Amino acid sequence: EDVPIGVILGFTGPIESLTPHMAQSAELAMEEMNESGNFLDGHTLVPVRADSTCIDSAAATAAAERLITDDGIVAIMGADCSGVTGAVLSNVAVPNGVPMVSPSATSPALSTAEDNGLFFRTAPSDARQGGVIADILMDRGIEEVAVTYTNNDYGKGLADSFQASYEEMGGEVTLSAPHEDGKADYSAEVGALASAGGEVLAVFGYSDQGGKGIIRSALDTGAFDRFVMGDGMYGDELLADLGQFMEGSFGAVPWSQGEGTEAFTALTEEAGVNGESSFTRESYDAAALIGMAMMAGGEATPEAVAANLMDVANAPGEEILPGELGRALEILAEGGEVDYVGASNVELIGPGEAAGTYREYDVTDGDYETVQFR
Amino acid sequence: MIEVHDLHKHFGGFHAVDGASLRIAPGSITGLIGPNGAGKSTLFNVIAGVLPPTSGRVTMAGEDITGLPPHALFHKGLLRTFQIAHEFHSMTVLENLMMVPGGQAGESLWTTWVARGRIRREEAEIAARAHEVLEFLTIDHLADEKAANLSGGQKKLLELGRTMMVDAKIVFLDEVGAGVNRTLLNTIADAIQRLNAERGYTFVVIEHDMDFIGRICDPVICMAEGKVLAEGTLDEIKADERVIEAYLGTGLKNKAKTEAEA
């Protein structure tokens, strides 16, 4: 019997270049569980994609509604952007009692959304990331930065939490200027930022969106040559294009220490999926968690997912890495417990969101180099 | 009725109306003639509030009306026609006329919701009047035709018909005759005289057809190069050398001859 799982991501719209990789990663996890043959007897997980558009709440709601009522999905892997995620959650998921696991909605506001215990996320709230990045800067003795963020709940939330922590630690933010994604030109932003000055430019945007545009423009005009970057900026393509000029830049990205990531990288490489793109790890983990929660509950129902997701994600139990989903299912089938580590070192706290460990990296020789984990 | 004081209208460096002053006597049918490009239509447009004057003043019955918008002038009883017909093309001929009367109750949004009965009565009256006008203009069979589908002359008639929908004080006719059949034009001339005599309308008529002018107009004003060139009865004007040179041409004599022969 098929168990349909909704994969609701913005396949068209401003993050359309990220979402295919995210969806593929999620589907990779489902496939892995199916192929292991250990998933609930005779059941197969079937991903059903739908377009959240990232920005159009109405369209996203309609799509989610359709998946639930028409395709009969049991759980949602998604949505992606915080805005539509909130809409789908309160308009569709909660009324229909379908759990959502978002890989990428990081807005702090979602922590307090009314969710009836149905909302989880494998990405940490940006409230934490801001503190991490402030720490990194302080440790490096940088006390004056200019900040630019993508003008949405993610960027704004991150910039706010960063600025608060940083200023508390005694740092100075010379200017915190938003930028809109997908626009044609960022000269104005860069001009203002350059004028404000700062030792480095903090960029809280997306690596293939305005964030990249800003960095490119800042490099071109010689306004800044070092950058500190948030999670949305992590991406190989950014370095492929601009890495050689960004020597000495650094940043943080939600990451798991060691094995999990490596396993995931190996896995994606083998499957021909781009696993280095943002939020692919979280997507893989989100899908894996949904499957394992069903397994733990012994049935493919929304209730099982909602009830067991925290259990499979957290200790106690055997640690599970990407590629070991089959084994996890086996343990669960036998009534054992697992502690899913996954690609992003999953640890769900409080209202069901990732605690988040961050990898601090340097850009050296046009490549990412891990400094430490925080 | 209307007085124009030293009116100027410049388009860039070009002086279309260049210090024209004139007086339209109440109750008259004044003819306005002049060569093409003399500034007649421009003068009309300035008086009717379509174009702002560069300088100068226009008064109507002693009141300064310079720069008043056309719709305000309409309500003061100043109506005009357009040299090139300006019909409401997507509306029927009847609707073209029915929209004219000012202050219709049905033109206020609120009434359309709460006083349908009143609107219906009012509409019946206006429609009756419109049909009369159409009959007079010999185009009543076209009442339900879209105005866009009229012939060139019919559009000019419609243009004239609009001014007949309300009680005006002064009507400016810009070449109503151009493109209108001469037989019908005679009827129109009669109507103008009747409106003038019976209802006391004042008319100002731009026309290039001297017969038409001769039939109804007294006095006649001739403009050239934005200024008033001559003023007087038609005969006086016809005899004026400058007018003949600038406007009538010697052809008129030949024409008069042909006519005498015929």
Next chain:
Amino acid sequence: MSGPAYDDRGNKDRTITKAGQVGQLRAADNRDARPVHSRDAFLIGDGMTGGYGRGADILHDCTIAVEKGQIAVIVGPNGAGKSTAMKAVFGMLSIHTGSVRLGGEDITRLAPQARVRKGMGFVPQNANIFTSMTVEENLEMGAFIRTDDYSDTMAQVYDLFPILKEKRRQPAGELSGGQRQQVAVGRALMTEPTVLMLDEPTAGVSPIVMDELFDRIIEVARTGISILMVEQNARQALAIADQGYVLVQGRNAYTGTGEELLADPEVRRSFLGG
């Protein structure tokens, strides 16, 4: 991007410019027209019956013809179908019966552009100039199909209408009504056509210009060009006409030489204003 407002382009004085709609004319589809052949002439619209789109017929068995080097004038009340007949001859009105022949050749099925290339020139009654182009460019467009040097013709047009020379760099849309009419006629003259079709060329032009215009039309006809025109200044027009047609409700009511029609008291009273 509104209908009329959208199309308002380049016209400054909105009281003499008609807020234009998108083109109204369309090339006729006369593929199935039942041909009629009643007599011969250089240009003849023979027994034409037809109307606009799916509406009622406007023309009923209407015949209009002009011989080489002659002047034919169409008169009649407003809405009689004079302009419609002209359009039919020019291939912009579908006729279901009748034929159009030029120099013996049946051109009923030709598109208007093709007729232009066959030597036909046409000045429509309305919207007959390019308002956003200068006077000179309007004239050049008249000569669009000519490949020879047309500066002589242009000089002639300027001679005929001196005001146009003065205003040649001005957008035609800024001209007065009568001046536009002169541009329109000048444009047609630039074509050096073999047949020139004029729909009320003298509407709105001053007497002095009208006289010159008629003189010039006679001259043009003498050079062997056929002229077919609609006129409301009917007495002057018929006075120079070799052939006259009175149309009433889409039918030929009276036909004769210009003099005959002028002499006919019935015609005078009903159509020429007494």
Next chain:
Amino acid sequence: MDFLNALVALSNFVIVPAVAYGSQLALGALGVTLIYGILRFSNFAHGDTMAFGTMGVILATWWLQGLGVSLGPLPTALLALPAGIAICAALVLATDRVVYRFYRAQRVKPVILVIVSMGVMFVYNGLTRFVIGPGDQSFGDGSRFVISALDFRAMTGLQEGLAIRTSQAITLVTAIVVVAILFWFLNRTRTGKSMRAYSDNEDLALLSGINPERVVLVTWLIVAALATVAGTLYGLDKSFKPFTYFQLLLPIFASAIVGGLGSPVGAIAGGFIIAFSEVTITYAWKKVLGHLLPESLEPDGLVQLLAVDYKFAVSFVILVVVLLIRPTGLFRGKAV
């Protein structure tokens, strides 16, 4: 007090970027304005036409790069332009044949064409993404800078740097040349005049023996060329991403309209107005003033008229103000 440094800083962060961005907008606006002027509708598919043409150029560039062809300091993409233009022309002509021609024959109101062009936009949108995907593509090569900030500093010994990118220089030159050619073409050549005649009065154009289909064909060819060139230059300067091209539509339209729809010169002026207003109004003058004023007077704050948050709002305010002063754009009716 350091006038030179102030000047250089201003050039580097305001003048050079605004001029380059302005010419990019202008090139796009030229296409929009031409379609508006001659075919009489606002073409919403223009952004995606640019994307499609650029995609053609990118594919050709990759192929050329694969063959090892290069233009030295200039980007190889310039060599690939003809190929892109050809592909783009084929697309727009096919579209015209299949879509627009029908509506032209129907003589529909322009607003219908606007909505139709939106449909076309959706289709192009999908096509481009099907072929090349929604992601970012870089295809620039050659030397990126005419002069980089570092070199400039080294050369002049000034504190501030001035960077001029190759793509910026090419764009500016192209924009000027293209406008000149277009202006000449429309106002001096027979074909150009016939196009203007057609746009003025279709019926009369027909009566003058002008072949409407030919006018339409030529228009689309020019538009395809313009769109491809504009898209490519933009892509070289920034990067290629279909979504951004769609977003470009707004500033492009703004430019075309401020300049006066239908006027090529207006398109250029409009492009610069939009670009300069975006860049200058939100510029923080702190740096420039810092150089100009004696140390004691150096500003503490940013000396910024408005926060960059309102960058787009500001450019639109300027746009509205310009329109209020000149209600039909800067160059209405001068050409086309």
Next chain:
Amino acid sequence: MSERIHSGAGGTDRARTVLLFVLVAVLILGTGFVQSWNTALVILNMGLVSAIMSLGVNMQWGFAGLFNVGVMGFVALGGLAAVLVGMPPVPEAWAAGGPRIIGALLLSAGVIALAVTLYKRMTPGRLRAFLVFAVVVVGFFVYRGLLDPAKEAVESVDPAATGYLGGLGLPIVLAWPVGGLLAAGAAWVIGKVALGLRSDYLAIATLGIAEIVIAILKNEDWLSRGVKNVIGLPRPVPYEVDLQQDPAFVERAASLGMDPATASSITVKLGYSAFFTVVLVIILIAAQLALNSPWGRMMRAIRDNETAAEAMGKDVTGRHLQIFILGSALLGLAGAMMTTLDGQLTPASYQPLRFTFLIWVMVIVGGSGNNFGAVLGGFLVWWLWVQVEPIGQGVMSLVTAGMAEDSAVRDHLMDSVAHMRLLTMGVVMLLMLRFAPRGLLPER
């Protein structure tokens, strides 16, 4: 007379109208049968809202020829109204800077009023220019001086959860008329400034103003949390969860053979449908009455030829302003309704493509100048917008059906299946306009 025009629609026109509306009903019902009733109702509800928006645009464009491309801005103002009316106030934030912000706003209004009066009262000249300029500049700085610290104080009150003043905590349905009023007020200002512009120039001006409205919504956090969004707006209908816990309800659902979750969500949606339908019907009737009366005739005359209408005594500017305000008010009303339906205000979701151009597509495809056309377009195009995704996917799987499982082309195509959505939308739009180039229900 008006009756004559009214019935002048003619038999075939009326038949066509009925037929097309039946078609839309079939589409929505079909969605109910084939997919699910929830989906059908979601489409219906947004369809109702879209129909109102499209009526608003139709008034402006179809009746009066005003090219408003700022739909998005008015809709967003309606959304703002929902927050300002419906959300509970945040007392801490009010304490931190509420009065100061209100003061600053009042001050700015005063400054503008002063500047305008000066401009109107004084004779033109250097002195006037200087004074007006001085008033505006000084006013601006005083305003900023007052507003900025207050803003900061308000925004720092628990930024992740509140950080704004909140609303009035009134029933959310009140937000609908308020949304209309807010939009109408904005339209009045815009109309005063920009209605002198013609066609495309008005278009770009309204587009620009809409962008400005969105920029304000995105950046003024104290007002509505900016890009941080306001979620969890109160509702005019019960919550599904509450229904599900209501034994009486569960019982009734069971008696109808439905599970409580489905039954509750359908009930809630039907609740919205009822509200929205009432609003739409009232507006439609009012619009029909107005259109088929001398008022409508005058509007058409103005649209056909402003110059002539003006000469015939119609105050074109005044009427334009009137209808611009009216249409915009509808947009604001619909915007507030939509935000209520969504339960949240997300400024970033106001994209011109979705909120301006899509509405225009509705009007044109439906048939501009015809109220029923606009409503029809609203439903039909919205249905499409939602359904093109599955349709696109269906088409794609048809296309790829014949290809080998592992063919690269197939993979490539399946990867980009999401882009079929807009492609399908485009193709369907083109087809519809092909068969009805003047819209499905053209103006007579």
